Amino acid sequence: MKNIIGISGINATDNPGPGCAVARSLAESKSKPTLIGLSYDIHDPGNYMSDLFENSFMMPYPTKGWQGLQESLSTIKEKTNLNMLIPCLDAELPLMIKHKPILDKMGLRTLMPTEKQFELRSKDLLTQLSEEIGCLHPKTKVVYSIDELVNVLKGEIPLPAVVKGKYYKAYIVYNIETAILKATEIAAEWGFPILVQEKIHGQEINMIGLSNNEGEVVGRVSIKKQLTTHLGKVWTAVTIRDERLDALCDRFGKLTGWQGPFELECMTNENGIFLIEINPRFPAWVYFATGVGVNLPQMLVDIIDKGECKKNLHYPTGKYLVRYTSEFVTDLVDFQNLLTSKNRKGLL
Numbered sequence: 488m489k490n491i492i493g494i495s496g497i498n499a500t501d502n503p504g505p506g507c508a509v510a511r512s513l514a515e516s517k518s519k520p521t522l523i524g525l526s527y528d529i530h531d532p533g534n535y536m537s538d539l540f541e542n543s544f545m546m547p548y549p550t551k552g553w554q555g556l557q558e559s560l561s562t563i564k565e566k567t568n569l570n571m572l573i574p575c576l577d578a579e580l581p582l583m584i585k586h587k588p589i590l591d592k593m594g595l596r597t598l599m600p601t602e603k604q605f606e607l608r609s610k611d612l613l614t615q616l617s618e619e620i621g622c623l624h625p626k627t628k629v630v631y632s633i634d635e636l637v638n639v640l641k642g643e644i645p646l647p648a649v650v651k652g653k654y655y656k657a658y659i660v661y662n663i664e665t666a667i668l669k670a671t672e673i674a675a676e677w678g679f680p681i682l683v684q685e686k687i688h689g690q691e692i693n694m695i696g697l698s699n700n701e702g703e704v705v706g707r708v709s710i711k712k713q714l715t716t717h718l719g720k721v722w723t724a725v726t727i728r729d730e731r732l733d734a735l736c737d738r739f740g741k742l743t744g745w746q747g748p749f750e751l752e753c754m755t756n757e758n759g760i761f762l763i764e765i766n767p768r769f770p771a772w773v774y775f776a777t778g779v780g781v782n783l784p785q786m787l788v789d790i791i792d793k794g795e796c797k798k799n800l801h802y803p804t805g806k807y808l809v810r811y812t813s814e815f816v817t818d819l820v821d822f823q824n825l826l827t828s829k830n831r832k833g834l835l
Contacts, residue, residue, distance in 0.1 A: 490520035490788060491568050493560075493595075496575030496768075497524045497533025497543070502718050505575040507532070508774040509784045510539040515777065516785040523567050527576075529825050535817045537831070542567065545829040549579040553586055557593075564593060566834050571791060572597040573784065575768050577654050580605060596791050598700070598747045600767055607743055608765035610653055610682055616765075620738040623761040625649075625685040625754075632679070636670050637663060639683045651682040657719060659686060687763070689756030691715075693724075694732050695769065695776050696751070697783045699790050702744035704736055705798045706783050708776040710808070721772045726779055726806045731760055739765075748773075748787060775808045 492513065496504030510522050510533070524533045524543030534543040544563045547555035556579070563569050572595050574583050583590065584599050599605075607616050610627075617624035628643060630636045640648060640663055650666050651657040652673040660666040670681045696707040709732050714722040736751060750766040769783065776783050779802045789796035824833035 488570070490518065490571050490792070491523060492520050492571040492573060492788070493523045493525045493563065493569050494540075494573045494575060495525040495527075495546075495579060497526055497531045497536075497540075498528060499532040501716060502720060503771040505769040505771045505773055506573075507536065507539065508771060508777075509573055509575060509769055510536075511774050512777040512782050512784040513788065514539055516782055516788075518785065518788065520571075520788065521567075523563065523569055524831075525563070525572075526825075529822065534825055534831060535815070535821050537817070537821075540831075542834070543825070543831045545825055549576075549582050553582050556582060557586070557589065560590075560595060561593065563830075564595065566830070570594055570596060571788070573769075573787065574599065577767065580767055598787060598791050600743075600746050600749075604743050604745055605767055608749075608767060610651060610764065613762065613765065616743075617762045620735065620742050620762075622735055622738075623759050625687050625761055625763065627682055627684045629680045629682055630670075631681075633667055633670060636666060636681060636683060640666055644683050644685050647686045649682075649684040649686050651684060652677045653680055653682065684763075687754040687756065687761045689754045689761075692727065692729060692732060692753050692755055692760075693721075693770070693772075694736055694751040694753070695748070695773060695783065696736055696740075697748050697786055697790075698740050698745045699795065700746055702740045702746065704740045704800075705790075705796055706776075706781050706786050707733070707736055707800060708779060708781050708783075708802050709733075710772070710775065721770075721775075721808065722810050724772065724775065724808045726775075726802060726804050728804050729755075729760075735760060735762070748783060772808065772810075775806075776802070778808075779803055779806045 494506045496506035498504040499507040524540040546559040628639045647661045650669045658669040691712040694709045710724040748769045750770040752764040754761045786796040
């Protein structure tokens with residue numbers, strides 16, 4: 488059976504999602520599946536990348552609830568014979584994880600963490616998980632109002648600090664006024680709670696990984712960030728090998744029994760490795776792993792297909808990632824079709 492895979496997170500902008508990089512990895516694999524873009528914004532560049540995606544479909548925002556998302560996926564399956572999903576956005580994962588039995592009945596196969604696993608790595612619970620896996624973690628306070636935020640910054644957590652949303656956005660703030668501004672922006676988009684976190688000085692190192700159905704890490708690649716965007720996204724990076732990070736990754740997999748892709752975001756300094764964040768899906772730099780010989784999206788597909796994949800923990804160090812912007816020209820009819828028929832090809 489040919490795999491027809493729906494991939495979300497195709498917003499390849501200055502704050503890129505992982506979807507286009509996942510698609511690029513699969514397009515270069517030997518299996519060459521048919522790829523379908525799943526989009527929440529008509530302006531997502533992936534909607535117009537006909538070299539990667541056979542077609543692209545608009546879906547209702549996850550914040551509107553499961554029913555609309557299910558109806559949309561059902562329609563897409565009917566029109567494309569979709570039989571596999573790779574969700575790439577934090578906001579949609581809780582809904583898809585909760586309703587995985589329905590996805591299974593629909594014939595939409597996927598590999599995601601369980602509800603319990605997903606909640607364990609929540610930003611507001613990460614202090615406890617860090618202790619359990621034997622890792623340092625920045626001092627973090629959860630606040631439910633601007634007044635609480637101000638009190639925390641005046642007492643418990645010194646400036647500069649990091650202000651974070653529970654799901655998205657993180658800003659380094661150097662004064663109370665900026666902290667209030669950024670927290671208000673995050674709350675307006677995603678609501679409370681807001682996290683206030685101690686800023687750790689040092690070098691940022693990240694690991695991308697994939698665990699099978701038993702929580703065994705079957706593939707991973709570590710990098711050291713060099714240049715980042717104003718939102719902290721990788722612009723240039725280099726592959727590294729850090730035995731402490733490898734051990735942390737293995738402990739994370741064993742303790743949580745994690746299933747599927749993940750990213751460990753860390754800072755390292757003279758005190759050790761601090762676990763800053765765990766992303767429950769592939770990061771936007773996933774193609775870097777593919778480029779150095781560890782095609783994690785294809786390994787994920789193999790696990791979904793066969794229940795297993797060939798383990799791959801080896802990659803060269805000193806390889807350099809350079810992200811760049813580019814442009815391409817398409818036809819306005821693609822935009823019109825997405826607007827009126829909710830898909831690039833105008834299928835009715």
